[in-house]
Amino acid sequence: MEEKSSKTGVLSALAAYTAWGLLPIYWKTLQSVPAQEILAHRITWSFVFVALLVLYKKQWGKIRSVLRDRSKVLGLLLSALLVTSNWYIYIWAVNSNRVVEASLGYYFNPLIVVLMGIMVLGERIDRWQIASIVLACLGVLILALEYGKIPWISLGLATTFALYGLAKRLVAVDSLLGLTLETAVVTPIAIIYLWTAGANSGGTISHFGVPTLLLLMGAGIVTAIPLLWFAHAAKNVPFTTIGFIQYLSPTLSLVLGVFVYHEEFTSTHALSFGFIWLALAVYSVSRIVVFRKANLGVAHSLQGK
Incomplete structure (x- = not known):
């Protein structure tokens, strides 16, 4: 069962980071809409989508049990603030x-994830990981x-998402229920903003049209599907492995950007990216x-038996 969970976790991580890497294409189609309004719609419709999933799976009763646990509620509040900040940036x-x-x-971000895995989760570090972190900092x-x-955009995105992943790992809540509660926290604020913006501009339909x-x-x-994939991966895959898979997302985004x-x-970009790519290469190797070495150790122990 553990091996199966690990495999599905890796596949979930690959799917999530591929989707995130291609996400700029989607946001570019909405470039005429202010970022705050996109964020408010993103929050609201994410909540609607996951709430319908919860209703379909008949899991509303489980949400009540989560809300009775104060530590989980505080953790989900923190997750909601972190993911909302990340979305807006x-x-x-x-x-x-x-x-x-x-x-x-x-x-x-992957190297910040490694740091958090070491400092908070007690994951072990070696000299190669230290070298990779130093190289990335130089970049x-x-x-x-x-x-x-x-570069506040880069550091803001890296830090908020690393902290969000850590919060998801520490709060033992089902992926779907967690995302439902996270979006529920900020949806009232998003609706108030949309109501105010609509009153001032005449509404999204009249201002931007039905296709927008x-x-x-959408x-x-x-938003919701990749986050559900990521939440599943965060609970079933080592944090260091998730950090490695995450290279896929920025590579796709960089190709799109350039x-x-x-x-x-x-x-200067090339030099900076070069140090970070070198850091990732050192870490990966x-x-x-x-x-x-671990596989060889296991094989030798089995032969000894």
Whole structure:
């Protein structure tokens, strides 16, 4: 059962990060809509979608049991704030033509995940992991020194999502129920914002049209499904493995930013990304070596028996 859960967890992680890597395509179709309004629709329709799933699976009774646990409620409140912050930063970055900077954040994120796995979950670290973290920090520092400011979009995305993943791992709540409660926390605020914005502008339909409204409604589906995949993976796959799989998402986003949306990619970007790619290469090779040694150890022990 544990092996099966691990395999489905890895597949869920691959599916989630592929979807997230291609998500800029979806947000670009909504570039005429303010980021705050996209966020409000994303929250609202995500809640509607997952609430319908809960209703279909007849799990409303389980939600009441979760709400009776104060520690879980506090954990879900924290998760809601973190994921909402992450959503807003990402939507704003994509629709402000800063997909490359957003992809840098998600390249940096796996190493923050590793740090949190070490500091909070007690996962072991070796000299190669330390080297990879130092190299990644140098990459971010180069970008900061060149532009005279901290790349807050990159670091904001990396930190909020790493903390969100950690919160999901520490709060023992079913993936669907957790996402339902997380979105339920912020949906009232989102509805109030949409009501106010609609009163001032005449509403989304009159201002942007029916096709745009349908895309905004679809944001609930494209948001909820990858998050459910990720939540399943976070509970069944080691944090360090999730950090490795996450390389897929920023790679897809970077390709879109440079080759599809023709964003600027300077020599400074290349140097900064180069250090981070080197960090990921060092980390990846070290994990492969550790994995092979572990397999050899198991094989020798079985032969001894």
